[in-house]
Amino acid sequence: MSQAKRTSSGTPLAGVPAASAADRLADLLRRSARGDQAAFAELYDATQARVHGLAVRVVRDPAQAEEVTQEAFLEVWRTSSRFDADKGSALSWLMTICHRKSVDRVRSAEASTRRDTTYHQQNHTIDIDTTADAAQSSMEAQRVRKAMASLTDVQREALELAYFGGYTHTEVAGILELPVGTAKTRIRDGLIRLRDKMGVGS
């Protein structure tokens, strides 16, 4: 029941109605769990640009981003049986894995260069449009940008620093000079508004 609700609000792939695209990803994951490599290749083709784009955005270093993309897809393959369509969409499940891998990478020691103070001080506001050079200007991306534009400035900044910057909410509070403990509320409020504007996850 909830599955039908979820799939009807998934992310559309180009030229494919939303519901069937989400169903297709879920189906590809299920087949992957049974060892179907062709299904996994199809899943890779359908999602690689988003997965790699996120890895590049968070990790920044192209070589490391490639490693993260590869690790993320391996994890998707290995744990595909753990995907539960009742809990959410295949895309969300997959992007959650990719995001976690990216954040783990960027927080590890060798990524310390990214965290220089110059970056903190000068670039604490991230503009999605300018950082997404290679982004496909899909209609979906435009909808997301529009939804993000509806957030308050501090909600948007906090969410972007957390999601794309890979910062913890405590670090976000420091960067935005918010009282400790309030950044997590801004992140949550921003996510709720994004979710509701996009009509997903409920």
Add this chain to the structure above:
Amino acid sequence: MSGDIHALSGAYAVDAVDDFERAQFERHLAGCADCQAEVDSLREGAALLAETVSQQAPPDLRDRVLSTIETVRPLPPLFADVQDRARAHRRRLPAMVAAAAAFVVIGGVGATVWHPWEQPSSTGFTAAQLEQATDVQVLTKELDGGGAITVTRSPSLNSAYVSTHNMPRLQSGRTYQLWTIHDGVEVPAGLVDGDASKVLVEGDPGSAQGLAITIEKAGGVETPSTDRIVAAFDFPES
């Protein structure tokens, strides 16, 4: 501050937590369906953010990914209800072991739900691989109430299965349930019939220090019934 833990759902959903907060929040999530549902829904929205930074991966990455997966087997499924309980409930073991002697056979016809190790063969992982692991351990216990249970485990593969033989049939609405013991805390590890071959132990039997089996109501429960313990194993140090 702990009254405030729900507020961490957003930060947790986008990995904006440190390791300590993550562990803390995951303990909270295990018992808070509202927070779990909220995290799931917030992740749906967050996943769409990647749409705005989409970027083609290099073509040769595809080849690398697809050739690597040939060497990696997909994990077998967890059963959702058991998986949830693995997160949901943790309690102390000692009372359980003390109560072992109190095991009472319950007569009647079994109508238990159990999950044999019957993954599709295409996953490529077999009980034989476990049996051939260099560090395989095979532990057997005869039960006071009749029958026997054998655990076959490989710490290095983080894998184990249980076989049961002629254990007392349970009355309708009852099942045997497995528990792995982690630092004195038991974690639900699946359901098993009284006469079953090679039932996969869920969770992380590789890092567990022991395994217990109890009689529970059909479908399994979140905390073991300490007065219905059938057997408890201590795993040898590996």
